[in-house]
Amino acid sequence: MKNSANTYGSIPRFLHWVNALLIILVWFSSNIDDDSILFYWGHMMLGIATLVFTLAQIIWFFVDKKLDPLPDLPKWRKIAIHWNHILIMLIAFLVAASGIFLWQTDQFEDFHELLSTGLVLLFLMHVAGTFLYQFTKGKTLARMGIKFLDKK
Ligand code: HEM
Ligand code: HEM
Structure with missing residues (x-):
């Protein structure tokens, strides 16, 4: 369940992939008409779920031991x-918290949108960095449980 030196444990893997899926769905759901019930369930309730998963990820990040850094990279x-x-x-965390604030008070919509743009940029860097490493250097997705892309 816990991390080893080179692999994330089953709990952080579960939190990571469910949260990744939730964040992608919440992002797409921000385009739904905000007066509809679908926005309420699609955007707000899934958004609250990402808050819960992100908090769990943060706690796990501090509680469990760190993996060895990926080898063969400059500092x-x-x-x-x-x-x-x-x-x-x-x-x-801040996007979801500001979303709840916006929902309750109808204030700081621009702040919520700005943060969500920041999240998308970080997400794109994260995914680009992951695939760059995976295809030029070696295993990184396997550390998060995805092994089928690795050559035997
Ligand atoms: C589908 C898109 C995603 C892919 C392909 C992906 C891939 C990965 C991989 C391969 C790692 C392990 C890095 C290593 O080898 O050490 C990782 C770690 C991580 N990812 Fe993602 N990820 C995705 C989406 C996300 C999202 C949306 C978040 C936002 C919360 C996220 C947050 C993290 C964090 C915080 C870690 C480090 C975990 C830790 O050290 O405890 N990822 N990701
Ligand atoms: C990762 C989590 C989230 C992301 C990426 C996100 C993203 C966005 C984006 C991009 C918009 C702008 C939509 C537009 O007007 O074009 C938006 C609007 C909004 N979001 Fe979120 N959001 C998240 C979480 C939440 C949560 C948890 C709530 C509340 C429980 C929430 C409530 C709202 C509300 C009320 C609006 C305003 C809709 C309107 O009046 O136009 N969001 N969100």
């Missing part, structure tokens, strides 16, 4: 990866 890329992980969790 600046190791630092960039570390900060991408911290910021993506922090901004995901």
